[in-house]
Amino acid sequence: MAADALIDIRNVTKTYGAGETAVHALRGVSLRVEAGEYVAVMGSSGSGKSTLMNILGCLDTPTRGEYWLDGTNVARLTEDQQALVRGRKIGFVFQSFNLIPRTSALANVELPLTYAHLRRTERRQRARRALELVGLADREDHRPNQLSGGQQQRVAIARALATGPRILLADEPTGNLDAHSTDEVLGMFDELNAEGRTVVVITHETEVAQHARRLVLFSDGRIVSDEKVTR
Amino acid sequence: MSPRDLFGAALRGLGANKMRSLLTMLGVAIGVGAVIVLVAVGNGSGKAVQDRLEAMGTNLLTVSTSGGGGGFQRGQAGPAAQQYSLTLDDAAALADNRLAPDVAAVAPVMTSNGTATSGDVSYTINQVIGTTPEYLPATNTPVSTGASFTKQDVDGSRRVILLGQTAATELFGRANAAVGQTIKLGAVDFTVLGVLASKDSTGFNDPNATAIVPISTLRATQAGYGPLNQIVVQAADKDKVDTAQAEVTQLLTARHQVPATTTSPYRITNSAQILQTSQDTAATFTALLATVAAISLIVGGIGVTNIMLVTVTERTREIGIRKALGARRRAILGQFLIEATLLSLLGGTVGVIAALVVSRFQLAGVQPVLVPSSIALAFGVSAAVGLFFGSMPAHRAAGLRPIDALRHE
Incomplete structure (x- = not known):
């Protein structure tokens, strides 16, 4: 196997509960994502794509199988080490934005940098630059409830990018957005990928999946197809 | 973070x-x-x-004869009671350094009461204390204005008086104005030598409604020559209160030939214990x-x-x-x-x-x-x-x- 695969999950299963009531969310999934890819994971709800996203983001651990992220078997790491991996290598974009309420946009973007133990001035600088990148430099003092959905999601993207992660993981990033904001966000993903960032998007909208270069289809805890997207 | x-x-x-x-x-x-x-x-x-309690005097032992109300009533005093009565000689013996080495000062006390008058003003003093000059330092009763009486005053039975704050104020309006004035206590004229410093109340009685006169004068003019009400004993040191108490008990028991079989007729209140x-x-x-x-x-x-x-x-x-x-x-x-x-x-x-x-x-x-x-x-x-x-x-x-x-x- 090539050592340069950024994400390499091998025969991963995830089971919730036990015995007769056990739910098999993932039934043996293997997936390799090289650096710089733009992958869309599609499937109906309950197909296991969100579980996959949680495992890819180190938010959850597989029941069985291995997960190699950038050359490390993440499943074996301790909780705190996983937190470190999340902070350094992964940027999350959630469907419900997940900004911290009553906290300014700038402070929200600064947060992962804070956990990465950066100095105050550097944090400020990098957070401002990330906000500029998503075009919200003039809203840095606004709180989440003072921003529109599209703006909130852009703050979330800025936050995901602030630490300069290798992977951008997005879970239904446009699920709560109108058409205009959706275009904005997807355009941003395209740009980021063009700059060499690895992007993994979980979605059930074909329109979103159209932007990716590779489409992975999920059904009942298994990958049913995995092919290049031609535009 | x-x-x-x-x-x-x-x-x-x-x-x-x-x-x-x-x-x-x-x-x-x-x-x-x-x-x-x-x-x-x-x-x-x-x-x-x-x-x-400290205002009452520290290192203080108060000796009285036991039995209802701290002493035998004069009328009921039988032979046994008289045998155990406290006398001036007892006080003198307690003051003797060889007999009671841990006793620093001794003051015999007799109390009486009487109406004092100054001009048109009259005031009933509940407690007229007849004692010796040692009483004042021992019971922590300083004179605020004027001076205390002296041993000569006691020896000469001079008609001098120290007034408590309340008594002085009642009689003269201002406590300080009392010094040098003459008051009548009963039928006798007394010269006010000084006014006592104010004291905090220790009980129900106003401790400032008092007057202090030489014991000899009190006996001659008011109280007669009966037994002492109390003997106030000051121990030499805070740590010697207990030994002083033992010495006092022993001395009094010996002087009054109290049989070993009877309980002691003397009641000794120890201020340190109360404290x-x-x-x-x-x-x-x-x-x-x-x-x-x-x-x-x-x-x-x-x-x-x-x-x-x-x-x-x-x-x-x-x-x-x-x-x-x-x-x-x-x-x-x-x-x-x-x-x-x-x-x-x-x-x-x-x-x-x-x-x-x-x-x-x-x-x-x-x-x-x-x-x-x-x-x-x-x-x-x-x-x-x-x-x-x-x-x-x-x-x-x-x-x-x-x-x-x-x-x-």
Whole structure:
């Protein structure tokens, strides 16, 4: 196997509960994502794509199988080490934005940098630059409830990018957005990928999946197809 | 996450629910304030009792013959009673350094009462004490203006008198105006030599409604030549009160040939013992108050736990987000611990300030006396309360799995 695969999950299963009531969310999934890819994971709800996203983001651990992220078997790491991996290598974009309420946009973007133990001035600088990148430099003092959905999601993207992660993981990033904001966000993903960032998007909208270069289809805890997207 | 960032996050957390934070702080403030104030009240009442007893004189033994009302009634005095009566010779013997080496001063006491008049004004003095000059230092009764009488006055049975503050004020309007004046006590003229310093009340009687005259004069003019009411004995040293008491008992028993089989006819009141007893009582009182206060502090602490649990539950999703962004266990733990500690420390500060203000006033007739250590203790405990009572919710928050926390609605 090539050592340069950024994400390499091998025969991963995830089971919730036990015995007769056990739910098999993932039934043996293997997936390799090289650096710089733009992958869309599609499937109906309950197909296991969100579980996959949680495992890819180190938010959850597989029941069985291995997960190699950038050359490390993440499943074996301790909780705190996983937190470190999340902070350094992964940027999350959630469907419900997940900004911290009553906290300014700038402070929200600064947060992962804070956990990465950066100095105050550097944090400020990098957070401002990330906000500029998503075009919200003039809203840095606004709180989440003072921003529109599209703006909130852009703050979330800025936050995901602030630490300069290798992977951008997005879970239904446009699920709560109108058409205009959706275009904005997807355009941003395209740009980021063009700059060499690895992007993994979980979605059930074909329109979103159209932007990716590779489409992975999920059904009942298994990958049913995995092919290049031609535009 | 640097301490400064943690503090910032904790402050924002507290600010998010100002009313709730305020009420929780109030709980801790009341607990801390109660500890400080109640300990101060206990301490203050102990000190008040101690001051009163010290005003009566320290190292003091008061000897009287036992039996109803501290001495045999004159009319009922049988032969046995007369045998045991206290006399001036007893007083002289007790003052003898060879017989009672641990006795520093002795003053025989006879009491009477009478109506004093000055011009048109008359005033009934409840307690006219006939004694010797040693009485004043021994019972801690200084003269505030004028001078005390002397041994010569006693020897010469001179008609001189020292008035208590109340007596002097009643007779002359101003206490200071009394010195050098002449008053009539009964049918006899007395020259006022001095006015006694004011004393705090030790019981129901006004200790300033007194007059002191030489014992010889009192016997000649008012009280007759019966037995002494008391002999006041001052021990040489605070540590020698007990030995002095033993010497007094022994000497009197020997002088009056009290049979070994009978119980001692002399009652000796030991001021040190009374002081000790009342100090013990005050300590118990203080401990009781402190316990009540400590309970309220614990209740305040439980309030902190309660509110932190609510906060953690409310902010589960936020915890999930923070974890997704790379927060380690310690960062989450620190944030909530600091939040809880800030709550109780701020509450503690308010409590200390409130206690400092409140203890300036008299409470239930007691002037509280602050115990510095109680302030430090209450403040320290309030910080510990935050850490202790906040640790359970904080651990709960830190232990959440990021995926569970993120899914929390």
